[in-house]
Amino acid sequence: MRFLSFIEPILARLAGFIMVLLVLSLMIFLLARVVPGDPARMALGPSATQEQVAELRLEMGLDEPILTQYVAYMGRALQGDLGRSITSGRPVLSDIADFLPATLELVLVTVFLMVIIAIPLGVLTARHRDRWIDNSGRLFSLIGVTIPSFLFAIGLQLLAANFFPDWPILGRVDYRLSPPDGPTGLLLIDSIVHGRADVFLDALQHLAFPALALAMSGIGQVTRITRSAMIENQRKDHVLTLRSFGVPDRVIVFRYLLKLSSVAPLTIMGLEFASLIGNAFVVEMVFGWGGFASYGLTAILQKDLNALMAVVLISGLFFIVANLVIDVVLSVIDPRQRRRAAA
Amino acid sequence: MSAKNLPQTAAEADIETGLPLDSDAPPLSAGYMTWFRFSRNPAALVGAFIVASVILVALFAPLIATHPDHVGAVVDFRNRHMPPSADNWMGTDKAGRDIFSRTVFGFRVSLLLVIGVLGISVPVGSALGMAAGYFGGWTERLIAGFTNVMLAMPPLVMALAIGNVLEPNLTNAMIAITLLWWTWHARLIYRVTRSIVSEDYIEAARLAGASHLHILWREILPNCISVISVKTTLDAAFVILFGATLSFLGFGVKPPTPDLGSMVADGRQFVPEMWWEVLAPGFAIFYATLGFNLLGDGLRDMFDVET
Numbered sequence: 001m002r003f004l005s006f007i008e009p010i011l012a013r014l015a016g017f018i019m020v021l022l023v024l025s026l027m028i029f030l031l032a033r034v035v036p037g038d039p040a041r042m043a044l045g046p047s048a049t050q051e052q053v054a055e056l057r058l059e060m061g062l063d064e065p066i067l068t069q070y071v072a073y074m075g076r077a078l079q080g081d082l083g084r085s086i087t088s089g090r091p092v093l094s095d096i097a098d099f100l101p102a103t104l105e106l107v108l109v110t111v112f113l114m115v116i117i118a119i120p121l122g123v124l125t126a127r128h129r130d131r132w133i134d135n136s137g138r139l140f141s142l143i144g145v146t147i148p149s150f151l152f153a154i155g156l157q158l159l160a161a162n163f164f165p166d167w168p169i170l171g172r173v174d175y176r177l178s179p180p181d182g183p184t185g186l187l188l189i190d191s192i193v194h195g196r197a198d199v200f201l202d203a204l205q206h207l208a209f210p211a212l213a214l215a216m217s218g219i220g221q222v223t224r225i226t227r228s229a230m231i232e233n234q235r236k237d238h239v240l241t242l243r244s245f246g247v248p249d250r251v252i253v254f255r256y257l258l259k260l261s262s263v264a265p266l267t268i269m270g271l272e273f274a275s276l277i278g279n280a281f282v283v284e285m286v287f288g289w290g291g292f293a294s295y296g297l298t299a300i301l302q303k304d305l306n307a308l309m310a311v312v313l314i315s316g317l318f319f320i321v322a323n324l325v326i327d328v329v330l331s332v333i334d335p336r337q338r339r340r341a342a343a
Numbered sequence: 344m345s346a347k348n349l350p351q352t353a354a355e356a357d358i359e360t361g362l363p364l365d366s367d368a369p370p371l372s373a374g375y376m377t378w379f380r381f382s383r384n385p386a387a388l389v390g391a392f393i394v395a396s397v398i399l400v401a402l403f404a405p406l407i408a409t410h411p412d413h414v415g416a417v418v419d420f421r422n423r424h425m426p427p428s429a430d431n432w433m434g435t436d437k438a439g440r441d442i443f444s445r446t447v448f449g450f451r452v453s454l455l456l457v458i459g460v461l462g463i464s465v466p467v468g469s470a471l472g473m474a475a476g477y478f479g480g481w482t483e484r485l486i487a488g489f490t491n492v493m494l495a496m497p498p499l500v501m502a503l504a505i506g507n508v509l510e511p512n513l514t515n516a517m518i519a520i521t522l523l524w525w526t527w528h529a530r531l532i533y534r535v536t537r538s539i540v541s542e543d544y545i546e547a548a549r550l551a552g553a554s555h556l557h558i559l560w561r562e563i564l565p566n567c568i569s570v571i572s573v574k575t576t577l578d579a580a581f582v583i584l585f586g587a588t589l590s591f592l593g594f595g596v597k598p599p600t601p602d603l604g605s606m607v608a609d610g611r612q613f614v615p616e617m618w619w620e621v622l623a624p625g626f627a628i629f630y631a632t633l634g635f636n637l638l639g640d641g642l643r644d645m646f647d648v649e650t
Contacts, residue, residue, distance in 0.1 A: 016491070020491060020492045023492045024492055024496055027492075028504065031504060031505065142633070142636060142637075145636060146580065146584070146629060146632040146633045146636050147628075147629050147632075148584045148587055148588050148591075148628060148632075149588075150587075150588060150591045150604075150607065150608075151607065151621075151625045151628065151629065154607070154611055154614060154621055154625070155625075157614065157615070158614060158615050158618060161614075161615035162615060271494070274494065274496065274497045274498060275497065275498065275499070277497040277499075277500065278497040278498055278499025278500055278588075279499065279588075281499060281500070281503070281592065282499075282588055282591060282592065285592070286611070296500065297503070297592065300503045300504060301593075308504060311500065312496075312500060312501075312504065315496075315497045315500050316496060316497075319496075319497065
């Protein structure tokens with residue numbers, strides 16, 4: 001029974017998210033179909049004959065009504081067939097399988113950086129409110145929020161070029177090291193599985209700057225939210241009670257306040273995920289990171305409709321999965337969240 | 344705070360609170376009180392100064408720029424990639440154009456984008472948010488449902504997709520951002536409206552026979568103004584940042600019109616040797632977003648609202 005009460009609200013949110021994904025895919029589908037220019041003509045190039053184009057249009061189902069096309073597309077998508085990319089000529093799904101791990105690795109390390117930098121910084125600034133630590137922490141988070149990630153990325157590259165000439169600023173891993181094959185495609189994990197310390201360290205070096213550039217805006221936001229949540233919760237009655245009982249300050253902060261104050265920043269991090277994915281497009285471009293976002297950018301520029309659809313759907317899925325994970329974490333650390341979600 | 348017990352001149356006000364020293368003093372304007380609180384917040388003042396300077400620079404760009412003609416399709420190959428000098432304060436770019444002058448004009452594009460996006464999305468979003476909060480029922484469900492869908496969409500991916508369906512230029516970038524932006528205002532104003540819709544004075548207006556339009560316009564909207572102005576100021580920063588990112592990726596104005604994001608993208612190819620090519624436009628983006636952020640935070644403290 002206890003387990004059910006825990007899982008039910010999450011299922012309810014999952015259903016909501018699936019609705020969101022459906023509407024989203026319909027929107028993008030409609031949008032992609034009003035693109036000026038014939039996708040079949042784009043795929044075949046200017047030298048193709050009229051008959052070849054007509055044949056491909058028939059094959060792609062472009063002459064059917066849009067809604068029929070959408071239903072057919074979704075039917076195939078559910079069976080794992082996302083169509084063929086016109087730029088790479090391969091099934092979109094295998095393209096994605098190649099490109100996604102690089103982005104997944106980048107995003108996971110970014111989120112890790114966000115959590116280990118922003119939350120302690122938020123706690124620290126709140127505890128030293130209006131002192132120099134607080135002021136410099138607030139300045140730091142303001143800078144994180146105001147500087148676009150492409151400037152951070154370029155700035156970090158400049159820094160490396162001038163002061164650490166040996167630090168890698170392009171790509172995922174040194175081309176001279178042959179990275180181990182599989183099983184996950186995440187270099188950090190694969191290199192551990194295969195016992196390749198050299199690849200692990202090299203991949204970590206390559207990851208540091210892109211992940212930092214990508215994390216900065218989130219760090220700024222999360223630090224701010226953590227700080228204000230800590231300050232607000234310090235004034236709550238039960239905290240005052242603990243304090244009047246003579247519970248040591250450290251225990252209050254780490255046992256009670258931190259847990260209570262991580263609800264707001266975690267929620268914000270879920271929402272931040274949408275812009276995180278967007279900024280990954282920029283950061284991957286600057287650092288030559290051959291990932292999913294680079295793939296998406298090419299798809300958009302080339303009007304590669306199947307690839308574009310897949311990129312949008314998977315970006316949405318990314319957001320949804322991240323938010324579900326956060327919902328689960330929240331309902332573990334804050335029982336009130338379960339009732340809230342159920343309502 | 345009622346206007347009755349406020350001091351009329353600064354000399355009569357308590358220096359800490361702005362409250363009157365003499366309780367019989369004649370009333371002081373609410374505008375003065377607001378200014379009083381605002382003027383005691385140094386970060387907000389810096390923000391206001393930066394925003395004012397950005398607007399002035401954009402307005403008087405032809406007078407400030409040292410090489411106003413370099414905004415167009417000028418090519419001066421003898422002077423390409425020159426480091427900062429007395430003649431070219433911020434150096435020259437790959438076509439030998441003065442980067443300082445182009446950055447000054449670049450503010451115009453950023454501000455146009457802000458005006459275009461917020462000029463549409465703020466009224467539309469606020470109106471829909473108020474309607475959802477006031478009418479409830481299906482209106483509420485529809486608008487709330489739609490905003491939730493938009494929230495799951497990475498805005499940059501969406502804007503790129505829209506921007507590419509249409510031709511990439513400033514107007515279409517504006518349209519793409521606007522289509523995404525109104526939802527945030529709708530959500531916020533919806534929350535504010537929900538929190539005040541059952542207040543007594545709204546009930547009183549309804550009993551007095553006021554129309555829906557009157558209640559929305561005269562009773563609810565004035566309560567939302569402070570939230571809207573804070574959110575709009577903070578949003579201006581995000582729109583500049585977002586627009587710069589879009590044009591950095593190649594979805595901005597058409598060359599040769601200077602635009603901060605595409606100037607950084609152009610200069611990036613020559614980094615690290617020719618660092619000055621990204622310095623001025625990059626700093627300009629930071630300067631403008633910092634200003635609007637500080638001003639927005641200051642306004643939030645002043646009105647004491649949550650956004």
